[in-house]
Amino acid sequence: xxxxxxxxxxxxxxxxxxxxxxxxxxxxxxxxxxxxxxxxxxxxxxxxxxxxxxxxxxxxxxxxxxxxxxxxxxxxxxxxxxxxxxxxxxxxxxxxxxxxxxxxxxxxxxxxxxxxxxxxxxxxxxxxxxxxxxxxxxxxxxxxxxxxxxxxxxxxxxxxxxxxxxxxxxxxxxxxxxxxxxxxxxxxxxxxxxxxxxxxxxxxxxxxxxxxxxxxxxxxxxxxxxxxxxxxxxxxxxxxxxxxxxxxxxxxxxxxxxxxxxxxxxxxxxxxxxxxxxxxxxxxxxxxxxxxxxxxxxxxxxxxxxxxxxxxxxxxxxxxxxxxxxxxxxxxxxxxxxxxxxxxxx
Amino acid sequence: xxxxxxxxxxxxxxxxxxxxxxxxxxxxxxxxxxxxxxxxxxxxxxxxxxxxxxxxxxxxxxxxxxxxxxxxxxxxxxxxxxxxxxxxxxxxxxxxxxxxxxxxxxxxxxxxxxxxxxxxxxxxxxxxxxxxxxxxxxxxxxxxxxxxxxxxxxxxxxxxxxxxxxxxxxxxxxxxxxxxxxxxxxxxxxxxxxxxxxxxxxxxxxxxxxxxxxxxxxxxxxxxxxxxxxxxxxxxxxxxxxxxxxxxxxxxxxxxxxxxxxxxxxxxxxxxxxxxxxxxxxxxxxxxxxxxxxxxxxxxxxxxxxxxxxxxxxxxxxxxxxxxxxxxxxxxxxxxxxxxxxxxxx
Numbered sequence: 001x002x003x004x005x006x007x008x009x010x011x012x013x014x015x016x017x018x019x020x021x022x023x024x025x026x027x028x029x030x031x032x033x034x035x036x037x038x039x040x041x042x043x044x045x046x047x048x049x050x051x052x053x054x055x056x057x058x059x060x061x062x063x064x065x066x067x068x069x070x071x072x073x074x075x076x077x078x079x080x081x082x083x084x085x086x087x088x089x090x091x092x093x094x095x096x097x098x099x100x101x102x103x104x105x106x107x108x109x110x111x112x113x114x115x116x117x118x119x120x121x122x123x124x125x126x127x128x129x130x131x132x133x134x135x136x137x138x139x140x141x142x143x144x145x146x147x148x149x150x151x152x153x154x155x156x157x158x159x160x161x162x163x164x165x166x167x168x169x170x171x172x173x174x175x176x177x178x179x180x181x182x183x184x185x186x187x188x189x190x191x192x193x194x195x196x197x198x199x200x201x202x203x204x205x206x207x208x209x210x211x212x213x214x215x216x217x218x219x220x221x222x223x224x225x226x227x228x229x230x231x232x233x234x235x236x237x238x239x240x241x242x243x244x245x246x247x248x249x250x251x252x253x254x255x256x257x258x259x260x261x262x263x264x265x266x267x268x269x270x271x272x273x274x275x276x277x278x279x280x281x282x283x284x285x286x287x288x289x290x291x292x293x294x295x296x297x298x299x300x301x302x303x304x305x306x307x308x309x310x311x312x313x314x315x316x317x318x319x320x321x322x323x324x325x326x327x328x329x330x331x332x333x334x335x336x337x338x339x340x341x342x343x344x345x346x
Numbered sequence: 347x348x349x350x351x352x353x354x355x356x357x358x359x360x361x362x363x364x365x366x367x368x369x370x371x372x373x374x375x376x377x378x379x380x381x382x383x384x385x386x387x388x389x390x391x392x393x394x395x396x397x398x399x400x401x402x403x404x405x406x407x408x409x410x411x412x413x414x415x416x417x418x419x420x421x422x423x424x425x426x427x428x429x430x431x432x433x434x435x436x437x438x439x440x441x442x443x444x445x446x447x448x449x450x451x452x453x454x455x456x457x458x459x460x461x462x463x464x465x466x467x468x469x470x471x472x473x474x475x476x477x478x479x480x481x482x483x484x485x486x487x488x489x490x491x492x493x494x495x496x497x498x499x500x501x502x503x504x505x506x507x508x509x510x511x512x513x514x515x516x517x518x519x520x521x522x523x524x525x526x527x528x529x530x531x532x533x534x535x536x537x538x539x540x541x542x543x544x545x546x547x548x549x550x551x552x553x554x555x556x557x558x559x560x561x562x563x564x565x566x567x568x569x570x571x572x573x574x575x576x577x578x579x580x581x582x583x584x585x586x587x588x589x590x591x592x593x594x595x596x597x598x599x600x601x602x603x604x605x606x607x608x609x610x611x612x613x614x615x616x617x618x619x620x621x622x623x624x625x626x627x628x629x630x631x632x633x634x635x636x637x638x639x640x641x642x643x644x645x646x647x648x649x650x651x652x653x654x655x656x657x658x659x660x661x662x663x664x665x666x667x668x669x670x671x672x673x674x675x676x677x678x679x680x681x682x683x684x685x686x687x688x689x690x691x692x
Contacts (some may be wrong), residue, residue, distance in 0.1 A: 003555035017685070030507060035397060039598065040506050041435035041582060042401035042496070051381060052398040056493045058446035062485040100404035132402060140486035145446060147402045148386070149492045160386050185463035197615060214560040236387060252385065339363065 008108025011137075020135055022109065023116050027130055027214030030278045031095040033151060034129045043131035043149075045096055050151040053094075055086035068192075069185040069200075072111055074213045076118025082239065084126055084219050085292050087150035089237035091158040094126060094150040100134040102143030115144075126219070156231070160297070163234040163253035167297035167318040170232070172218040172311055174265040175242050176281060177290025180273045181205070181212030208269045215292040221311045222294070229307050231297035243286040243296055244339040247325055253297075258321035259316030259337075262330050286327070286337070354454025366481055368455065369462050372477055377441040379497060380475040383419070389495075391442055396497040399440075402433035405608075407487030414538075415531040415546075416458055420559045422464025425492045430472055431563050431638050433496035435583035438618040440496040446480040447562035454548030461490075474564070478525070502577070504642070509580040509599035513643035513664040516578070518564040518657055520611040521588050522627060525634025526619045527551070527558030554615045561638040567657045568640070574651050578642035589632040590685040591641055593671055599643075600670035603661030605683075607678050632673070660668060 007219055014022055024038045036044035045052065059065060059082070063077055084094035103112060188200035202209055207241070217237075225232065234253055236245045237339060242264070250257050257339040266281050274281040297318060298306055306312055316328075360368055370384045382390035391398065405411060405428070412422055413415070431439035445465060451456060468477055480491070483550055535548035548555055563583075571578065580599055582591045588596040588610070596603050612627050620627040643664060644652055 036503075036505065037498075041432040042399040042494070044436070044498075044503060045398040045400060047393055047398055047502075050393060052391040052495070053388040053479065054391060054400065054442070054493065054495055055568065056402070056446050056480055056491060058443045058480045058482055058489065058491050060482060060484050060486075060489060064450070065485055086387040090390070098400060098402045098493070100402050102404055102406050102409070102489070118383065125627055132400065134402055134404045136404055136406060137409055140406075143404065143406065143448070143489055145402060145491035146406050147400065147444070149398070149400055150386070152390075154381075154392075157390060159382065181661055195681060208352050319650075335623050340357070 002306065008110040011103065011105070011107065011109055011112070014109060016135060019109065019112070023112065026120065027131045030127050031129050033095045034131055038130070038132055038303045039117060043096060043098065045149055047151045050153050053087050053090050053092040053150040053152055053316050054133065054147065055083060056145065056147040057083050058308050059144040059146070059237065066189065067142070068189050068199070072114035072212060073118035077122045077214055078170045079144050080119055080122035080126070080128070081215055081217060081292060083146035083148035085237040086223060087148050087292065088217055088219065089235055091153060091222070091235060092150035092152035094148050096129050096131045096149040096221040098132040100132060100135050100145035101233040102138035104138045104140060104142065107142070137139060139255070158232050160234050160236055160250035163249055163255050163297040163318050164299070165255055165318050166300050166319045167233050167296070168303060168306060168314050169246065169257060169259060169297055169316040169318065170306060170312050170314055171265065171293060171295050172221045173291065173293035174267045174270065174285030175238070175286070175291050176270045176274070177208040177211040177267050177287045178215060178269045178290040179284040181208035183277060184209065185272060188220065189253065205269050205273060207267060208273065211213040212290070215290070216293055218294055218311060221309070224309050226310065228229065228309065230302055230305055231296055232298050235294065235296035238291040238295050239289060241289040242291065242295065243289040243337045247337060247339050248297070250318070250325055253318070254321045256317055256319035256321065256325060257316060258326045258328055260328050263313065263315040266312050353571045354456040357449065357451070357453065357455055357458070360455060362481060363456070363514065364628055365455065369372070369458065370476065372466065374604045375475045377475050379441045380477055384476070384478055385506040387440060388521035389444065389496055393497045396499050397503065398494065399433050399436050399496040399498055400439040401429060402491065402493040403429050405490040405492070407489070412535065413488070414535050416559060418460035419464035419467070419593040420462040423468045423560055424473070425490050426465055426468035426472070427561055427563060427638060429492035429494035430474060431585065433494050433584040433639065434563055434565065434568060435581055436498060437502050437568070438496035438498035438682060440474045440494050441651050442477040443469065444478040444493040445476060448482050448483045448484035451489065453488070467691065472626045486530050504578050504581040506580050506582055506595050507598035509595055509643040509664050510645070511601055511664050511666045512646050513579050513661040514646060514649060514652060514660050515592065515603060515605060515641070515643055515664065516652060516658050517611065517639060517641050519637060519639035520613045520616065521584070521637050522616045522620070522630030522634045522637070523557040523613050524561060524636040525630040526616045527554035529623060530555065530619060531558065538586050553613060553616050554619065557564060558636070559634070563638055564640055566659060567655070570657065572587050574655065575650055576644055578644050578650055581640065583640040584637040584641050585635060587633040587635040588637065589683045593683060593685050595641070595643065596664070596671055599664070600667045602671060602672055603662060605666055606674050609659065609661040611659050611685035640679065
């Protein structure tokens with residue numbers, strides 16, 4: 001029986017357990033740490049003497065994504081990426097994910113398949129196994145819960161609380177792109193809704209839209225750090241926003257910080273669109289969030305080694321406890337950094 | 347600033363990170379496996395050479411709970427219980443939980459505190475640590491994601507696929523109570539909504555309401571099994587319904603089963619209310635769900651040992667592959683068991 005509106009297969013046709021079987025029949029484990037995956041009460045993971053890392057995220061329709069412009073496949077991909085980036089940020093190896101879906105009756109089996117296509121694509125790309133989850137009906141929007149599990153040797157763990165005054169503040173990638181990509185998609189959505197403009201004008205902004213819809217994690221930089229025998233003193237993945245995440249490290253490490261306006265990496269497309277929106281590109285760069293890049297600190301004597309790694313930029317340094325959190329302008333002026341508040345995050 | 351309607355503290359007043367600090371400031375780890383809890387990218391767990399078990403559940407307002415009659419404290423308690431019961435069902439020791447909350451703006455800080463009171467109460471009772479999670483705003487109802495982590499020695503794992511023909515089918519507790527408790531609460535809710543009856547009539551049904559709102563897990567039975575050196579051949583926690591969960595074991599173990607009508611433990615309150623509702627108590631007992639009891643199988647030669655443990659009842663036995671799943675009546679008549687479908691679960 002096909003769904004009357006979309007021509008897709010209705011979920012009730014398969015039933016809860018039929019849907020789970022349908023979605024997970026292709027799962028073949030990549031990782032030797034995966035002992036038992038889907039199909040039992042809990043997933044069994046063998047960390048082989050290492051520590052186990054666990055992180056969980058909740059993604060809600062209307063808060064974290066808008067299905068008007070988010071392809072379901074990309075949503076599945078990004079859900080996995082979001083969860084495993086927390087494992088990488090502890091210097092761990094993600095090995096498994098568990099996905100919970102709350103699905104309203106307006107979804108068809110084919111649509112859920114699309115989400116899972118993205119999930120499987122991310123699993124393959126980052127070498128993680130889907131080992132469990134929960135599937136339930138939802139009265140309202142689509143709900144996605146993602147739990148990532150990883151392993152790490154105790155001596156390799158990098159926490160948020162290990163930074164010291166004078167440590168260099170380092171980042172991968174560029175900032176604000178994902179946020180500006182979202183602003184562009186939102187603008188086109190509003191044009192579509194109000195003025196029925198059906199052809200969104202996204203030309204020239206492919207990079208920032210890609211950063212918003214299908215981000216990747218800078219895994220290669222972690223490998224380069226390891227190769228160069230550099231163990232950062234603290235590390236975090238930038239998901240809440242560069243300023244907010246840097247301040248997390250400062251608070252837990254009991255340090256201040258100074259970062260430099262001209263050193264914050266911002267892509268040309270981010271700057272261009274920010275200009276169109278009449279905002280200083282530094283605002284989305286510092287507060288936008290969802291960058292999925294790495295922010296870490298290293299002792300000052302690592303300067304030369306760090307400078308030799310192309311994917312890493314130094315944006316400032318840590319200062320003594322109680323000296324405050326500052327953004328330093330080109331003219332030497334100082335502005336206090338501030339974290340974003342509740343509900344601002346998209 | 348107090349919330350104008352309820353007099354409570356608005357969440358926006360604390361901000362996202364302020365709320366997390368507020369909710370988790372009391373957390374002190376109980377478990378030696380907990381290395382790093384809340385406050386970093388991921389939680390660090392040291393399974394000490396054992397296997398790591400992970401399970402996740404999603405609870406959605408209107409699907410899994412109705413806040414009209416579910417006290418928030420009980421909801422927090424039950425969320426933890428639901429997740430750790432999956433760890434117990436693998437014969438593991440739950441050590442940690444991660445809680446994700448999606449909260450709409452109608453909630454106050456005091457209400458979220460109540461949820462956490464229940465979470466902490468369950469953590470204390472079952473000796474597990476709250477080590478992480480995610481907190482986000484929600485456009486619709488309350489969303490709770492719970493991930494439980496545990497440890498187990500490889501040789502102690504009990505899966506769903508190990509049952510053999512002639513194995514005894516054993517259960518703890520009684521069945522259908524939680525479901526009938528829910529029916530009673532739903533009846534009183536409707537009376538309240540339609541006829542403004544403000545005093546719900548719940549007298550004489552305290553047990554089944556307790557089973558619905560604040561279930562417990564039969565941990566002591568697991569200890570008794572261990573003490574008696576009985577390792578079940580298969581095990582599952584009964585959350586979807588006795589029939590459905592037994593059929594999970596049968597399918598994965600490739601067996602049939604016969605269970606006996608007169609052997610299914612049903613509490614007096616369950617039977618009495620079922621009678622009031624004009625339904626055979628066996629229906630909620632087999633299909634109600636949310637019993638949070640243990641269902642397991644043991645080889646036939648364990649009969650005497652099993653009979654000596656008071657908290658365990660034998661309800662039937664496994665049969666050869668392909669012989670079907672049957673409920674046998676007192677007169678020897680056989681009815682085929684059936685699993686419940688999508689969306690039926692409350």
